[in-house]
Amino acid sequence: MRFDSTSLADDTPAMCAALEQLTEARIRFQRKTRYQIKVGDLSFYPDKGTIFRDGDRQALDARGLDQFLSLARPD
Numbered sequence: 883m884r885f886d887s888t889s890l891a892d893d894t895p896a897m898c899a900a901l902e903q904l905t906e907a908r909i910r911f912q913r914k915t916r917y918q919i920k921v922g923d924l925s926f927y928p929d930k931g932t933i934f935r936d937g938d939r940q941a942l943d944a945r946g947l948d949q950f951l952s953l954a955r956p957d
Contacts, residue, residue: 896928
C-alpha cells in the first residue's frame with residue numbers, strides 16, 4: 883500500500899483526480915490496474931465512478947470520488 887499517486891502518462895482526468903485526492907488525504911491505496919484503485923475491501927473505478935466491495939457482484943449505490951473517499955477514510 884502506498885500514499886504516492888502512481889500516475890501514468892496517459893491517465894484520465896478522473897484517475898488523476900482520484901490519485902491526487904487519496905494522496906492528499908493520506909489514505910493508503912493500491913493501484914491494481916490502470917482503471918482500478920483499491921482501499922481495503924473497496925475497489926473504485928474513477929472513470930465510471932463505480933465502487934465495489936470485495937465479494938459483491940454489483941456496484942454499491944454510492945458513486946463517484948466523494949463517496950469513495952467517504953467510505954475509504956478510516957474511522
